[in-house]
Amino acid sequence: MIIKKSELNAVLDKLLAGYQVYAPVKEGNYAVFKQIANGGQAYLGYSNSKIPPKGILFPQSEKLYSYSVTAEGARVEEHIDGSKKVVFGIRPCDAKSITLLDFVFNNDKYTDPYYMTRRNNTVLVGLGCNQPAPTCFCTSMQSGPFASEGMDVMLVDIGEGYVAQALTDKGKELLAGLGLPEASADDQKAAEDVKAAAVVSCQVNTEGLKAKLDAGFDDPVWNRIYEKCLGCAACTYLCPTCHCFDIVDDAVDCNGCRVRNWDACMFPLFTLHGSGHNPRPSGKERWRQRVMHKFKYFVDNFNATACVGCGRCIKNCPVNLDIREVLADILGSEARLDK
Amino acid sequence: MQRNPYLPLPMKLVKNFTETSDKLIHTFTLQFLSEEDEKSFPYMPGQFAEVCVFGKGEAPFGIASSPTEPGFLKFSVAKVGVVSTALHLMEEGTIVGVRGPLGNYYPVEQMKGKNIVIIGGGFAFTTLRALATYILDPKHRGDYGNLMVIYGARNPGLLLYKDELAEWEKRSDIDLVCTIDRPVEGWTGRTGFIPAVTKEVSPSSENAVAIVCGPPVMIKFTLPVLEECGFKPEQIIMSLENRMKCGIGMCGRCNVGNKYVCKDGPVFTKAELNQLPNEY
Amino acid sequence: MQELAAAIRETARKLLEEKTVDLVIGFASGSLPLRSTPCFIRKPEDAAKLVFDAGCENNLANYLRQRDEKVAVVAKGCDTRAIVVLLQENQIKRDNLYIIGVPCQGMIDRVKIDALLDGKDLLAAEVQGEAVTLKTAAGEKQVALVDVLHDTCKTCQYGNPVIYDVLLGEPVKPRQADDFADVKAFEALSPAERKARLTEEFSKCIRCYACRNACPMCYCSECFVDCSTPIWIKKSVDPADNMMFQAVRVFHLAGRCADCGACDRACPMGLNLRTMTRKLVMDVKELFGYEAGVNLDAKPALSEFAFDDPQPFLVKE
Numbered sequence: 059m060i061i062k063k064s065e066l067n068a069v070l071d072k073l074l075a076g077y078q079v080y081a082p083v084k085e086g087n088y089a090v091f092k093q094i095a096n097g098g099q100a101y102l103g104y105s106n107s108k109i110p111p112k113g114i115l116f117p118q119s120e121k122l123y124s125y126s127v128t129a130e131g132a133r134v135e136e137h138i139d140g141s142k143k144v145v146f147g148i149r150p151c152d153a154k155s156i157t158l159l160d161f162v163f164n165n166d167k168y169t170d171p172y173y174m175t176r177r178n179n180t181v182l183v184g185l186g187c188n189q190p191a192p193t194c195f196c197t198s199m200q201s202g203p204f205a206s207e208g209m210d211v212m213l214v215d216i217g218e219g220y221v222a223q224a225l226t227d228k229g230k231e232l233l234a235g236l237g238l239p240e241a242s243a244d245d246q247k248a249a250e251d252v253k254a255a256a257v258v259s260c261q262v263n264t265e266g267l268k269a270k271l272d273a274g275f276d277d278p279v280w281n282r283i284y285e286k287c288l289g290c291a292a293c294t295y296l297c298p299t300c301h302c303f304d305i306v307d308d309a310v311d312c313n314g315c316r317v318r319n320w321d322a323c324m325f326p327l328f329t330l331h332g333s334g335h336n337p338r339p340s341g342k343e344r345w346r347q348r349v350m351h352k353f354k355y356f357v358d359n360f361n362a363t364a365c366v367g368c369g370r371c372i373k374n375c376p377v378n379l380d381i382r383e384v385l386a387d388i389l390g391s392e393a394r395l396d397k
Numbered sequence: 398m399q400r401n402p403y404l405p406l407p408m409k410l411v412k413n414f415t416e417t418s419d420k421l422i423h424t425f426t427l428q429f430l431s432e433e434d435e436k437s438f439p440y441m442p443g444q445f446a447e448v449c450v451f452g453k454g455e456a457p458f459g460i461a462s463s464p465t466e467p468g469f470l471k472f473s474v475a476k477v478g479v480v481s482t483a484l485h486l487m488e489e490g491t492i493v494g495v496r497g498p499l500g501n502y503y504p505v506e507q508m509k510g511k512n513i514v515i516i517g518g519g520f521a522f523t524t525l526r527a528l529a530t531y532i533l534d535p536k537h538r539g540d541y542g543n544l545m546v547i548y549g550a551r552n553p554g555l556l557l558y559k560d561e562l563a564e565w566e567k568r569s570d571i572d573l574v575c576t577i578d579r580p581v582e583g584w585t586g587r588t589g590f591i592p593a594v595t596k597e598v599s600p601s602s603e604n605a606v607a608i609v610c611g612p613p614v615m616i617k618f619t620l621p622v623l624e625e626c627g628f629k630p631e632q633i634i635m636s637l638e639n640r641m642k643c644g645i646g647m648c649g650r651c652n653v654g655n656k657y658v659c660k661d662g663p664v665f666t667k668a669e670l671n672q673l674p675n676e677y
Numbered sequence: 678m679q680e681l682a683a684a685i686r687e688t689a690r691k692l693l694e695e696k697t698v699d700l701v702i703g704f705a706s707g708s709l710p711l712r713s714t715p716c717f718i719r720k721p722e723d724a725a726k727l728v729f730d731a732g733c734e735n736n737l738a739n740y741l742r743q744r745d746e747k748v749a750v751v752a753k754g755c756d757t758r759a760i761v762v763l764l765q766e767n768q769i770k771r772d773n774l775y776i777i778g779v780p781c782q783g784m785i786d787r788v789k790i791d792a793l794l795d796g797k798d799l800l801a802a803e804v805q806g807e808a809v810t811l812k813t814a815a816g817e818k819q820v821a822l823v824d825v826l827h828d829t830c831k832t833c834q835y836g837n838p839v840i841y842d843v844l845l846g847e848p849v850k851p852r853q854a855d856d857f858a859d860v861k862a863f864e865a866l867s868p869a870e871r872k873a874r875l876t877e878e879f880s881k882c883i884r885c886y887a888c889r890n891a892c893p894m895c896y897c898s899e900c901f902v903d904c905s906t907p908i909w910i911k912k913s914v915d916p917a918d919n920m921m922f923q924a925v926r927v928f929h930l931a932g933r934c935a936d937c938g939a940c941d942r943a944c945p946m947g948l949n950l951r952t953m954t955r956k957l958v959m960d961v962k963e964l965f966g967y968e969a970g971v972n973l974d975a976k977p978a979l980s981e982f983a984f985d986d987p988q989p990f991l992v993k994e
Contacts, residue, residue, distance in 0.1 A: 122403050123404060125494075127492050132492050132494060134405065136403075138401075163647060165646050165660065167660055168646060168647070169402075171403075172403075275674045301647070302650065304648065305403075307454045309453075310452070316449075316455075329639065337639060351649075
């Protein structure tokens with residue numbers, strides 16, 4: 059099927075009748091995913107959004123439940139969002155990241171009802187990347203500019219329109235409701251050409267990385283890697299796979315709600331025990347945790363790397379601490395150690 | 398979908414008992430509001446729960462009661478943070494929340510037929526008390542061999558569960574070895590640090606399992622003693638205490654290597670811990 | 678710039694070779710166009726990695742607190758002002774610090790560059806004299822260097838280091854005096870307009886604390902935002918709490934802020950944090966005649982009380 063660019067707003071408006079629609083919206087110099095009220099708000103012109111769309115399923119601040127307590131008991135009311143949503147224009151790296159978050163929020167023992175309810179009610183309409191950014195390294199992280207993992211529908215921009223392909227039942231249902239024309243053979247051909255022409259120029263060597271990390275907990279490389287890190291959470295909050303959170307109360311006396319907020323392994327308080335002991339007392343341990351979690355622990359547990367190569371942490375680090383260089387350092391190019 | 402693991406069960410605080418002479422540890426007895434609630438909370442010794450003080454927050458504590466004591470849950474809590482401080486100040490009769498039970502438990506099935514050595518220090522004795530009580534229950538006592546409990550604190554006032562210790566002292570089906578760090582007036586029992594006392598009593602590793610909980614320094618010096626006694630890493634069981642929030646393996650802070658203390662632990666054998674980085 | 682970089686390398690190599698210091702903190706070339714990155718050099722032969730260009734925007738004073746080893750630091754004017762404040766606040770031992778002073782013409786603001794590129798990614802860039810060439814998938818574009826400098830740099834009065842052990846390169850000419858036009862324009866707005874402007878700006882904040890962590894002067898062992906008893910502000914993202922965080926941060930820097938702009942530059946969301954920090958910089962200057970970090974011997978504004986200090990917040994004068 060094909061969505062003509064001239065029809066895009068109308069298509070989005072049609073979706074809005076049945077779904078909450080989230081799409082990239084231009085905000086100053088960048089785009090962020092926002093719930094749109096009309097098709098005209100969507101802006102698909104950026105290589106990727108500033109903040110990953112993970113927040114649609116796992117908001118930065120989320121009320122889990124509210125409570126009111128009396129002498130007899132407590133009334134607890136959960137806030138589970140079961141609305142139907144479409145994420146329109148999600149990039150392949152971000153769509154893949156959601157399949158990784160699924161492992162976390164639906165683990166071997168527990169299911170997170172907040173995330174999973176949203177997840178089950180959300181259709182991901184992906185948009186392939188004709189022009190990957192210079193910081194993109196998705197092809198090194200088992201993804202790619204036209205990888206479709208996690209998507210329900212994939213769109214390919216062929217200039218005058220988007221060739222749309224349903225990949226799941228959810229996707230078929232969504233497209234069926236839009237009454238779109240079929241893509242012509244020429245359109246299909248154009249889509250194939252666009253896919254073939256997309257180049258991810260940045261490659262990151264990951265050969266032997268897992269083995270190196272398996273044996274590398276005490277490697278001296280950790281003594282250097284973190285040195286310039288400021289310990290802020292820009293990399294983790296803007297990472298599509300980072301999912302750590304904190305649970306706090308927002309209440310007056312004993313009536314209020316319990317809220318979860320994004321948290322970050324880069325903060326010293328993250329692991330501080332009540333006794334004052336901290337198993338990850340300095341930037342060294344915290345950076346090791348960040349790398350180990352993404353490239354070893356996650357692989358151990360789910361057989362997948364918790365990095366999709368979106369490049370956000372590279373673009374947004376205030377001191378240009380580049381994960382690609384960190385991985386190269388770990389792989390043991392000694393000459394880079396002091397860089 | 399299973400029930401929402403974030404929602405607490407309301408419970409009534411029926412007793413707020415000052416456990417130690419320094420008043421820093423209180424034992425809280427919480428009662429289920431209904432039989433149905435109690436049924437929805439099947440637990441085993443070694444598990445923990447998130448106790449929530451509405452309006453303040455929630456914090457994880459090991460369950461000090463044993464499933465063989467129906468009707469209530471017990472927690473012994475040191476006053477260190479926001480939630481524990483609020484609990485300490487709480488009046489009896491107040492409603493609090495509890496969610497769980499969380500984590501794994503002492504491997505009571507695999508321990509059957511074995512001699513049990515429980516070693517605890519300071520206020521880390523909570524889930525060990527649950528375990529000892531579980532084993533001492535008439536329904537279970539026959540399943541296990543000798544039960545030795547080595548328990549120590551800095552001074553007599555800091556020992557938890559003093560009345561129970563006195564009762565255990567009188568029983569013949571438990572060998573209680575109580576110690577305090579240094580002699581004080583009025584204390585007629587043993588003195589000396591746990592590792593030294595463990596060495597003195599030198600528990601046999603023959604068909605035995607040792608369960609050790611305590612401050613890091615106690616653990617550090619007790620493990621070599623157990624090794625000398627012939628305990629293999631597979632025979633030593635420990636319980637970890639990393640900072641936690643969710644309790645269900647999602648929030649990301651309590652991991653040691655690829656294991657989450659909340660979901661995959663808190664109980665690990667020394668053999669399992671030997672495979673993990675020392676980040677606890 | 679090339680000669681300056683060479684002089685930095687040579688100085689660093691010598692300091693390490695002669696064991697005057699154990700560590701040199703400077704800049705190496707970064708992984709993105711127009712971006713250099715802090716680097717830590719411990720071996721004389723590694724001094725070759727040091728660079729100095731228009732992408733050295735980080736304030737390296739941030740890495741100097743509570744260090745045991747002897748450290749040399751490559752310091753621009755604003756960095757040296759931060760060092761002065763940290764020396765006054767006993768966070769750095771002067772005896773353990775060797776300051777390699779470098780004059781600075783200003784650093785490039787990549788947010789401004791992004792604004793010129795209309796969503797395209799910057800593939801490469803080159804600074805030649807007063808011009809910057811930007812290359813994107815859409816082609817090349819030339820812009821004037823002065824148009825893409827950080828606003829902080831445009832009003833900076835201290836392009837030359839205020840304290841140093843060695844000064845490399847040619848001192849830069851002083852800029853036109855800072856008239857705080859940005860702050861005054863903001864002050865001229867009505868309270869409702871100011872509130873609307875701040876609310877809009879701080880609704881974008883993601884509370885990553887990059888601003889706090891990038892500030893050399895934000896070194897409290899427990900930041901008020903992390904304090905649990907009492908809870909001063911909520912941890913949730915909410916424009917009101919975000920604003921409260923910034924307000925307290927800025928007040929905590931009154932009389933201490935060296936106006937280096939590190940907070941503003943660190944913000945991944947591109948928030949304008951400078952108008953707030955500079956309001957306090959301006960007030961402290963106008964009310965107390967004090968500029969932070971300019972003179973090591975001057976008594977900090979908050980450490981001194983005079984009976985004729987203006988107190989407009991207490992009494993209408």
